[in-house]
Each structure stands twice: as structure tokens, then as C-alpha cells.
Amino acid sequence: MTVSQHPVSPTDPRTVSELAEAVQGGLPRTIADLSSLVRIPSVSWDAYDPSHVAASADAVAELVRSTGLFDEVRVSSAPIGDSGTTGQPAVLARRAAREGKPTVLLYAHHDVQPQGDDADWETPPFEPTLKGDRLYGRGASDDKAGVMTHVAALRAVHEVLGDDLGVGVALFIEGEEEFGSRSFADFLRQHHDDLEADVIVVADSDNWSTTVPAITVGLRGNVTFRLTVRTLAHASHSGMLGGAVPDAMMAMVRLLGTFHDEVGSVAVAGLESRDADHPEQTEETLREESGLLDGVAPIGTGPLLSRVWSQPSITVTGIDAPSVANASNTLLPEVSVRVSARIAPGQTADSAYEALEAHVLAHAPFGAHVEVTDVDKGDPFLVDTTGWAIADATVAMTEGWGEAPLQTGIGGSIPFIADLVRTFPAAQILVTGVEDPDTRAHSPNESQHLGVLHRAVLSEAILLARLDARG
Template identity: 65%
Template sequence: MNSELSRSDAVREAAQAAVPAALADLGTLVRIPSVAFPGFDRAEVARSAEAVRGLLDALGIFERVEVKTAVIHETGEEGMPAVLATRPARRGAPTILLYAHHDVQPVGDEALWESAPFEPTVRDGRLYGRGAADDKAGIMAHVGALRALIEALGTDFDLGVNLFIEGEEEAGSASFAPFLSDNADALRADVIVVADSGNWDAVTPALTVSLRGNVRFTMTVRTLDHASHSGMFGGAVPDAMMATVKLLATLWDDAGAVAVAGLAERDAETPDYTEETLRSEAGLPEGVSPIGRGTILSRIWNKPSITVTGIDAPSVRNASNTLSPEVSVVISARIAPGQSAAEAEAALMAHLRAHAPFGAQVTFRDADRGDAFLVDTGGDAVTAAREALAEGYGVDPVDIGVGGSIPFIADLVREFPGAQILVTGVEDPHARAHSPNESLHLDTFRHALVSEALLLERLDTAR
């Protein structure tokens, strides 16, 4: 370490210098199509895990670095490969657990991408590619910050550091809970940093202090024993498509707000956020109105939402003059912080059963749910994180809610109830995670890496 620099100055300088190498390694990770969904090549997820293991092993600070899997209790199947690295604390220093995930979303329609999804491409200050933001950039923020800490302080620091780089977050984290249980001693920490959220904008950092929960299931609506001719029986016989459309319409009122009894809302203040900003960040064109009631951010952060994300029915190409006997849809609901996902699921299914038209038979399968999350912002780690973000970005951070869900955080709270959990991220609102042309804002990544390095330095001196 340069003797003329303070510890934090030396770490900041080393972190700035670590950015180019971190971005180069991020490009290598993006080239690996590590989709953990069923039907995709598991070998690519394993290849991605090995690449991450190599990056962590090369740091030279861990007692062990290994690729591990856990067995999913409900099915007996093996989960996707994760990477676990451990370094114990010394001389009373705290231990930090750094989380990210190396699996990515499927590409979707490749024709919608402006450049190849698994070929990292820089355009206009952004790095494009699937996983460039969500969440391989989170991995490299961790790695780059640790490289900076080592460069500035050497390997003889006291902070305990564990890393858990998951391999199936996008596919539902089915083996997350058993992985935590199997490796609880190795993962136990005083502070947990989950690098899988976003920031207020491209220049303003954020701590995520609330996340909505989620409920997802497939609903099948059946009205006939078999398909029938629409001309012969239409007008007297309810087909499944008609029944499904009428049933789904009961989920929202005329303003587009959720109209399901038993789904709660959270009463909390939200920052100013204009309709113009919403249109820009969400891609909402002029002439299409926002939905819901209340402030825009209250609708996204503190109220439930319901989306139909998939449907099995005759396609336009295969349409015929037929009354469909059965239609299946996937319903995805976001649950306000403060309400349990189980309670919300029960309310939603009860509503659908009660409103099924014409006596249609309604059944549910493939249910999945995750609880919402509210952060206790009174801990010392939150103060340290805010200070590090302010220094790393040059702008004071804001506390934000997020409309999305990270269900596994409830597992972290249950397994490590004494840990302070910090939800951070490297994404800006234009990252388009899960969508075509996903990208990472390069300046945001640089600031995030510097901020995390400064947080590590602060925690290393905490006693």
C-alpha cells in the first residue's frame, strides 16, 4: 500500500484500476450461455460455475473454493452447480457473505437482439449481452472489489469473506434452501450483500429496502369434454377461451388495479417519480395509459400486481372454427411487503374459483411462491454501506423499494436471523434484465465496484 495514502484512498485507487480487468472477465462469463431452465444444456451452467471458481481461486485468499450442488428435497433431483468460497475472520473482525448468481435468463426471440446475446458488445457506454447486468456483473463487482482490497491491503486483512454464487436463481432457486442448510456453517456471516438489485438511476446509487413477494401458478379452465364445432354449438355452449377471458377480467378493475379481496397493500411514502420517467424506463408509448391508483411508485413497490405471463390455447396459425374445451394460463402475482405469499396465494385461488363463469371447472398446478422482504435499516452495516455508496458514486444513495421479488432472501433471513442483509446492485433502470438487449451501464458498474471495495475496507476495520 502507498504509505502516502489512507487505507480508504488506497482501496479506492485500486478499485478504479481494477475495473478494466473486471469488465474483461465479465465478457468471458457472458459468452457462456448458462441458462438453468429445463430443456437447456446443463453442461453450460457447469462450465460457467467452473469459470467462476477459477476467478475466485485466483484471488488466493480463500481456505477453499469449490463447485457444489444440493439435492432438491421435494423431488430428489440435484440442483444446478453453485460456487462456494470461504475465508474465516481473524482478530474479532466480522464476516461478510457476498451473493450473486451465474445463471441467466433464456434469450427469447433472438431476432429482437441488436447484437448476439452471448457475444458481449459495447455500444454508447453500455455492455450488451445476456447476463451482462443480471447477474454476472454482480459476480464481477464482488471479484473486482476483492482484487482492489488485496491490491491495497495485501492478503493479510482480518475480514472474513464467504462467497455464494448460485447457479439457478433465474430458474426459481429450487435448491437454494437445502444448499443453505447443507452449508450453513460455511455461509454464516454478520453481513450479507445480495448483488442482484438495481439503482435509482444511472448516476444515483440505491439500497433496496423492500421487495414484493411473488405467487405463480398454472390455471386450467375447462368447459367441455371435447372440442366442438363453433358454428353448430356456438351461442349455446361456453367454450374454455370465453370462460377464461371473462374470468381473468375479474382480476382487475376498470383502472387496471388489482380487484382481488384479501390481497393487501402497504402504506408507505414513496419518492417523486413522474409519468414521463415511467414511460422512458418501461417503454410505455404515448397514448397508452399507466394503470392502477396512487403514486406510481406505490403501485410498483407497495401494492399487488397480477400478470398473465403465458397461455396454452390454439395459435393464430392453427385457428379453426372450434370451441376449445380447455385453456391453461400462467398467472404471476406480486405481493405487497408485509403479506405472506401463502395468504396471498389462497386469496387469489379463492377469487378465481368463486368467479369462474358458467360453472367452468378451474384447477391449479405448478404453484410457486416467495415471501416479500423488508430491511431493518438501523444496523451498522447499513450505515457503512450508505457511506461507501456515497463515496463510490459521488452521490448520496436513496432507499428504494423494488417491484420484483428475490424469494430466497426469506431463506437467508430464516437460516441466518442475526445477519444484516444489504440488497444492492449494478443495474440502472435501462438495463432491460430478462428482456432482449440486456445491458450494463459501464459507469454504474465502475461506481458499484468502487463502492463495494470501500465497504469491504470499512468492515475490515469494524470491531
């Protein structure tokens, strides 16, 4: 990765000390507020009660008001294109810059993934539970801890620097990131002047470990779609016709098998990889972090981190078919699956989708009828690491964590960052976060390491103080 060429100096030691004291003193309140947010089941998916997302937005708005820094804090929604529907509520606030200081936009999201099967959780998913250094619950980390990082850092900065704070602050806490940010581009257009900034901090990523921070500089894009295979006009008795006509499940399994080669690498022509350097990761670490079972081999080729940062992947994340309990001796006429592809930085989501669509149409077995619908696309992103903002963030995180941050990639996607870049091309993007390898975001038993939260809050408070010191 390219290192910033901008010279940087340490933050004023007195300021760091006072911010550290304020963050430490406010930590019990921060954890209590995070726990209150976790209790709100703010799942933004269509099938869930939207009143919980609205309640979550109202709760976040009150927390933002508690910083004492904003004259107005609003809950706002935007349309989703020309669909006639409106996106989930977001929280918006802005404090104008003074005396030529820069403005920073702080982003996080208050919606969460569905909890899945409650039986897979060791604690109730929406009842925050403290076990050792970790707070368990859906959204405890992704991304309500990101929300509280901003709130707690602003509280500390206000306590130490007072009302004379010169740095401008815009705050955008989204309400539908986990459902594809479908109104995001419209929200940016609707609130362009409120959100415009010199630096954008996206608090929705992870760290190298619980003791070593990271700044994410590379993110894969994504293409997701519903794939439907049809082979019969109606269901038929498997004993009477099995062996003569192909059922949809058989055709679907064969089609899905063409996505990968014999070692598990993606085998779709037109999906690209990125050539880059990667830190070393051992197979032992991969097994520990992923829960890979004994005897199950990793897939793909090349350095392990290149496989999740710089190569494409394809996963089937859902299937519509009879359950085992409800299975009958029937040839299925139709089967649908949800396909999620991750796209390496450097390739557009549009070109990746074209490759995937061409592949499924060309590889449909037995002449099966194939349909691709419900498509979502998000471009990958590479951060420009040569600007002054990443230099300031590196110093702030080093002082807040006691360890210099690594510049890392992540296998996950944050598609809306491409929207931010298109709307605010002059802004410098910083992708930070509060997760760690044991967070299990999106999975059962999600948790937030409280030491990581503490250090993330302090680092962001120091960054805000450094931006305030800029002319």
C-alpha cells in the same frame, strides 16, 4: 424509511484512494471477464441444456480463485427437497475472520433468463457487444455483473490490504435464481457453517439512476401458478356449436378479467397494500423507462412508485393455446396460462396464495372447471435499516459513487432473502446491485452500464475495507 442511528466516520482517505486506483486499473480485466461469462448461455430452466450452467459455475469458480483470498473454492449442488432431483451448481468459498473481525457473505447468481426471440435483440444475446457506455448481452447485468462486482472488489481489496485482511468473507454464487432458487433452502442447511455471516450483501437489485446509487430496503413477494380452465370434453366445430356452449378461451378471458378493476388496480379480495412514503416519480419518467406507448394510460391508483413497491400486481406471463398461424375454427376444450402475482411487503405469500386460489374458484364463469397447479411462493421482505452495516454501506456507496444512496423499494421479488433471514436471523441484510432504469433485465437488449459497474465495484471494495477496520 428509518435511518440508522449508528455514528459513522469517513473511510481513511488513503485507503479510498488506493482502492480507487486498484479498481480503475483492474477495470479492463473486469469487463473482459464479464464478457467471457456472458458468452456462456447459462439458462437454468428445465428445458435448457444444464451443461451450460455447469460450465458457467466452473468459470466463476476460476474467477473466485483469481482473487487470491480463498484456500478452497468449491462447486456444489444441493437436493431439491424430497423430489429426488438436484439443483443447479453453485460456487462456494470462505475465508475465516481474524482477530474478532466480522464476516460478510457476498451473494450473486450466475444463471440467466432465456433470451426469448433472437429477432427482438439488436445484438446477439450471448455475444457481448459494447455500445457506448453499455455492454449488451443476456446476463450482462442480471446477474453476471453482480458476480464480477464481488470478484473485482475482492481483487482490489487483496491488492491494497494484502494477505493480512482480517474481515471474514464467504461467497455464494447461486446457479438457479432465475428458476426459483428451488434448492436454496437445502443449500443453506447443507452449507450452514460455510455461509454463516454477520452481514449479507445480495448484489441483485438496481440503482436509482446511472449516477445515483440505491440500497433496496423493500421487496415484493411473489406467487406464481399455472391456471387451467376446461369447459369441453373435446374440441368442436366453432360454427356448429359456437354461441351455445362456452369454449375454454372465452371462459379464461372472462376469468382473467376479474383480476383487475376498471382502472387496472388489483381486484382480488385479501391481497393487501402497504402504507409507506415514496419518492416522487413523474408519469413522463414512467413512460420513458417502461416504453409505454403514446395514448396508453398507466394503470392503478396512488403515487406511481407505491403501485410498484407497495401494492400487489397480477400479470399473465404465458399462455398455452394454438398460435394464430395454426388456428382452426375450433372451440378449445382447455386453456392454460401462467399467472405471476407480486405481493406487497407485510403480507405473507401463503395468505396471498389463499386469496388468489379462492378468487379463481369463486369467479369461474359458466361453471367452468378450474385447476391451479405448479405453485411457487416467495415472501416479501423489508430490510432493517437501523443497523451499523447499512450505515457503513451508506458511507461506502457515497464515497464510491460521489452521491449518497437512496433507500428504495423494488417491484421485483428476491424470495430467497426470506430463507436467508430464517437461517441466519442475526445477520444484517444489504441489498445492492448494478442495474439501472435502462438495464432491461429479463428483456431483449439487456445491458450493463460500465460506469455503474465501476462505481459498484469501488463501493463494495470500500465497504469490505470498512468491515476490515471494525473490531
